[in-house]
Amino acid sequence: MPASDKPADEAETRPPRQRLSPDTRIPLILDAALVEFSARGYNATRIDDIAARAGLSKGGLYAHFSGKDKVFEALLKRSLVAPVLEIESLLAHSADMRTLIEHLVDILHAQLTNPAMRATARLLLSEGHRLPDVVALWRQNTLDAMHFQLGVLLRRCVTQGLCKDSTVVRHPWLILSPVAHTLIQQLAFGTLPPKELRQARDAHVDMLCELLLMT
Secondary structure, eight states: OOGGGSOHHHHHHSOOOOOOOHHHHHHHHHHHHHHHHHHHOTTTOOHHHHHHHHTOOHHHHHTTOSSHHHHHHHHHHHHSOOOOOOHHHHHHTOSSHHHHHHHHHHHHHGGGGOHHHHHHHHHHHHHGGGOHHHHHHHIIIIIHHHHHHHHHHHHHHHHTTSSOOOHHHHOGGGGGHHHHHHHHHHHHHOSOOHHHHHHHHHHHHHHHHHHHSOO
16 A cells, blocks of 8 residues: 555554664653553554554564563563662651651652553553463562562661551551552543642551551
8 A cells, every 4th residue: 555545543653664772762662562552452462563653663673572472571661660669768868757658658659640650550450461471570570579678668667666566567568559549540530630649648648657656
């Protein structure tokens, strides 16, 4: 089909192929994959679709990823990343436990306003069952790593007399539950207004203070 006969929407959304450095290509590929996976679903999306949307040849895409599963894995690694908790810094720069909790909650809530993170989370929930090995590896490197960091931080707080031992200390994944709730709200109902996000953040702080502070 002549280029002039291509559908207008395809011509508008798919840029011409171009030669780019790997550092530029990979983000383009992942951005394109997120759009295609979200629109078509994982199974229906072809490597050709991702390459075309990124403005690359199929061979250009294969130079960086051996298949769709590797692209999906890279998307998870890019957008659903566990923040690194600077434990010593958190302890040193927090005058009291409430201040530390506020710093921690701010770190955990920081990504909730990121559209790419929300789109990737939606993709994980809807398509992750098709790639159990990829999702299991992501869970190990991200969720489990986050739970470990939180556990280390809370045990240090208990040792230093900053907070009491509690169910939250023994099961640190509970700290992430309010974040997951807010994320699911946004996936179901769209972006929450800043006021509601702030209320969710403040309620998270208050809840952790009630569960952890000495009485």
